[in-house]
Amino acid sequence: MIEARGLTKRYGDLVAVEEVSFSLARGEVVGFLGPNGAGKTTTIRMLTGFLPPTDGTAVIAGHDIFGDPIAARRAIGYLPETPPLYPEMTVRSFLEYVARIKDVPRVERRAAVDRALERTALTDVRRQVIGTLSRGFRQRVGLAQAIVHNPPVLILDEPTAGLDPLQIREIRALITELTAPSQGDTQQTVILSTHILAEVDAICRRVILLHQGRKVVDAPLSELTSGGRSLDQIFTDHTTHDAADKFAFPSGPVVESESGSES
Numbered sequence: 001m002i003e004a005r006g007l008t009k010r011y012g013d014l015v016a017v018e019e020v021s022f023s024l025a026r027g028e029v030v031g032f033l034g035p036n037g038a039g040k041t042t043t044i045r046m047l048t049g050f051l052p053p054t055d056g057t058a059v060i061a062g063h064d065i066f067g068d069p070i071a072a073r074r075a076i077g078y079l080p081e082t083p084p085l086y087p088e089m090t091v092r093s094f095l096e097y098v099a100r101i102k103d104v105p106r107v108e109r110r111a112a113v114d115r116a117l118e119r120t121a122l123t124d125v126r127r128q129v130i131g132t133l134s135r136g137f138r139q140r141v142g143l144a145q146a147i148v149h150n151p152p153v154l155i156l157d158e159p160t161a162g163l164d165p166l167q168i169r170e171i172r173a174l175i176t177e178l179t180a181p182s183q184g185d186t187q188q189t190v191i192l193s194t195h196i197l198a199e200v201d202a203i204c205r206r207v208i209l210l211h212q213g214r215k216v217v218d219a220p221l222s223e224l225t226s227g228g229r230s231l232d233q234i235f236t237d238h239t240t241h242d243a244a245d246k247f248a249f250p251s252g253p254v255v256e257s258e259s260g261s262e263s
Contacts, residue, residue: 001026001153001189002047006056009042016042018213019056024189026152029179031200031221032193034210035239040193041081043210044157047191049073061152074103077151077188081158083142087131091122091141094130095148102149116148120174136167143174154178154190160199176203197231207231211239 002024009017017039024030034040045051047058049069058065061075086094095113104112117123120140125133130141139159146154159175160168179190192204200207200221207224209217216238217224224234 001028001061002191003059004043004047004056005058007043007046007053007058008055009039009046009051010054016213017046017053017210020210020213020215021056022208022215022218024191026189027187028206029190029192029204030206030208031204032191032208032210033195033197033200033217033235035195037212038210039213040210041157042213044155044191044193048076048078048155074149075151075153077146077149077154079142079146079154079156079159081161083138084145085130085138085141088129090127090129091133091144092117092126094141095144098145099148104149112148112150115150116144119147119178120144134167136163136170139163139167139171140174143171143178147178152188154188155193156190157193158195159192160194160196172199172202179203197235201231207234209235209238 002022004020004022007017007020008015020039020043032040032044042051046053047060047065049065049072058072060072063069063072063075065072086097089097092113095116096109099109099112114123117126120143122137122140122144125137130138133141143156143159146156156175160171163171175190175192179188192199194200204221206220207217208215217234225231
């Protein structure tokens with residue numbers, strides 16, 4: 001469903017991503033890990049067609065991002081770190097708009113929006129203006145716009161960034177439900193980019209770790225953590241101590257400090 005072939009992105013002398021290759025089968029849920037500046041978001045932007053690679057290419061659901069870019073983009077449901085929302089629209093009108101621009105056929109559009117609302121637990125606020133929603137509910141709307149056209153591939157970039165602990169648990173539960181094995185060929189392939197190790201542990205079954213723009217780990221989570229090793233140890237083994245200090249969050253529940261920030 002996703003095949004990256006030597007993806008490289010250079011900005012002059014700076015190499016942001018270098019020769020990153022991997023493939024994902026239907027139904028795989030993969031944690032895309034790395035410290036800030038590792039190249040995660042750059043790689044995701046190349047996969048989704050927002051950023052052209054300097055070298056290499058990718059194939060999404062059988063469509064090359066250069067040879068058939070429109071079909072490749074149609075196969076993807078993308079949630080960037082900041083959800084692309086129109087705060088003055090109601091939840092339902094926004095999803096109807098997204099369904100139109102994603103070419104959901106008119107006869108299927110109402111059902112597609114209803115399904116997205118139901119899957120993301122937004123039915124009760126469907127008539128509410130997006131700008132009046134809490135951040136957690138706005139994140140749900142972002143997920144709903146990513147799945148409204150029922151894409152075979154989901155790419156989620158830091159889906160719980162900035163949320164409080166309760167909202168984090170709710171969004172994780174929602175992603176787990178969205179990525180659970182479903183009916184045969186409707187099962188989606190998912191890339192979940194995050195810096196929270198507990199999130200990968202809770203949701204993903206495979207880990208791809210980037211460091212300084214290169215892929216340094218690509219293996220099933222069960223294999224990596226066999227023998228009692230933690231993701232913290234795995235990360236420390238494959239990155240610099242500086243990066244590990246910034247990244248190796250405890251694998252237990254996220255707690256909130258008095259200032260309201262996560263720790």
